[in-house]
Amino acid sequence: MRRVLRWGFRAAAAVVVLVVLVTGWTAFRVWQVAREDSRKHADAIVVLGASQFDGRPSAVFRSRLDHAKVLYDAAVAPTVVTVGGNRAGDRFTEGAAGASYLRDNGVPSADVVEVGSGKDTLTSLEAVARLARQHSWHDVVLVTDPWHSFRARAMAGEVGLHAETSPTRSGPAVHGRAGEARYIARETVAYLYYKVFRTSFGRGPSAV
Secondary structure, eight states: OHHHHHHHHHHHHHHHHHHHHHHHHHHHHHHHHHTOOOOOOOSEEEEEOOOEETTEEOHHHHHHHHHHHHHHHTTSOSOEEEEOOOOTTOSSOHHHHHHHHHHHTTOOGGGEEEEOOOSBHHHHHHHHHHHHHHHTOOEEEEEOOGGGHHHHHHHHHHTTOEEEEOOOSOSGGGOSHHHHHHHHHHHHHHHHHHHHHSSOOSOSTTBO
């Protein structure tokens, strides 16, 4: 009996150690990829959606869109894609709100493509992957918040997109050490959830 208990304790301890190691490694990768900024030439810049209010992008979304405009002006890609659906009762999708904002801020209409679907990161990237196949795009640059970059890039690869990341360095998501720790923890959980269940958690636009 003692031998069984001893082996049971060792097995439980091994599981705990494994969970700690996997969680720690994931958190490190979230932190590490957040600091990467790829501005290699690509076929399209993809702006992942965030909240919008009756067609007006939220502060988080605006920071992503402004960064995409910087990349577009630097000739990183000839096309900017805005992606994201809407909640029940919304008049605008995140994709439409983002596209309108970019056009109002100097990106030619012909160079902006809106994808008004996607209830979370995964379904948004699946929609972009379908568009990429239609246009024969091979490389894209994802624009999102720093802490979201690791998970977004991993999901993009698994839906068939060859993606690099160029995160925004402004906006509510990138201020303060406390906020950084909170977002890293959130993204660590979200990434592990995705790897286990193969889906994002949450409902509606801006869900993770």
